[in-house]
Amino acid sequence: MTRVPAVLLRHRVTVEPYLGAGAYGPTYGPPTAVRALVSDRPQMTRTPDSRTAQATATVIADPEIECPVGSRVTLPDGRTTTAITVARHTAPGLPVPACTEVMCQ
Template sequence: MNVPGWLLRHRVIIEPYAGDSAYGPTYGPPVEVAAMVAEKIRSLRSSGDTTVSSTAQIIAAPDINCPPESRITLPGGRITRALIVSRHTAPGLPVPQSTEVICE
């Protein structure tokens, strides 16, 4: 069971990170995705034991293509990038599956 579509009231544009080139990061073609967006500042501890600030959190369908470092345009037009991408699944349980994206 996926997160219900009626909860995904916002639209974001995701440009999936494709790697670095001699000219900087490269991205795949932009895709518009239904999502639930919370623009809230919070501090997180990264895997390198450093503190990073998140300014937006996105909940979307479990099958979106959004690797870390992807470029994301939020509903208000602000462009940010994905810091942490977490896929939430619970096979066999009656809870919705989703992808959570923490943005800088």
């Protein structure tokens, strides 16, 4: 499986993986710095529960990042967002790169 070439991942984002709801609200794992390609443009998307939501940024990263829906993502400009959809793109046997696409609210 080929990956997105590192030279294309020009940004750094911080991902705090969502672990679940606790007694005092959502809980997150330790922050991890991730190389990514960030597109700051509004885009409509569907959430896992079929609602329509407006994403403000799209993050393309390595296929193995841990970023479940609900994770906290800090973008290169310092803005903190929430992952509303996560899609893992793979094409085994084809010469296209695998990646993870995270739509952020």
